[in-house]
């Protein structure tokens with residue numbers, strides 16, 4: 001039975017926007033006869049900073065689907081550390097096994113293209129570490145997932161589900177992630193201005209709940225004067 005691993009790169013672990021995306025995709029892989037496993041990088045790193053168990057698992061896998069949030073136009077720190085450790089272990093390794101690697105980067109800002117640079121970093125990592133890169137999906141406005149199962153989340157995640165369905169179908173045919181899936185992943189269920197409006201008002205509500213004045217949201221404690 002071929003094996004697929006869903007790697008979650010969010011520091012928020014199981015309670016993240018990344019996890020339901022990985023769960024949905026792994027469910028599709030199971031339907032195609034893959035044995036699947038989810039690996040949460042942050043908890044694993046806390047248990048063992050050398051990530052020995054994760055590195056060993058990756059040696060035997062047929063397909064890796066990495067899902068992570070965009071952090072400062074890049075990857076969360078412990079995911080970068082994981083890349084460094086995995087690369088160090090694999091760089092001189094000769095493997096006859098075909099190991100596919102795909103990545104999904106989702107961001108807070110609504111413009112999906114913000115994720116492209118981080119996906120390029122994943123491509124570099126995969127190719128330098130003996131995986132076969134099969135493509136990446138950029139998802140803007142990741143908060144739309146709302147840490148909820150994608151099937152229960154309904155119409156607001158229709159485009160994400162559609163992108164993941166097309167990705168899984170392409171993988172079943174041993175093809176790369178198709179352009180239509182990338183286009184679907186990049187779509188928003190609401191206009192970007194409405195997403196920003198809702199986002200801004202939710203930050204203000206959260207500030208109020210935490211006894212902060214609206215002004216505190218604009219504080220720049222590290223700014224140089």
Ligand SMILES: Cc1cc2nc3c(=O)[nH]c(=O)nc-3n(C[C@H](O)[C@H](O)[C@H](O)COP(=O)(O)O)c2cc1C
Nearest residue numbers: 010016017018069070071072073107108109142143
């Ligand atoms: C430290 C930090 C840095 C972030 N940097 C970016 C960024 O550069 N661009 C962006 O669009 N969103 C950024 N975000 C927002 C996250 O990518 C977004 O909230 C994502 O949906 C979180 O996913 P998760 O729940 O899987 O961690 C950042 C969030 C944090 C906490």
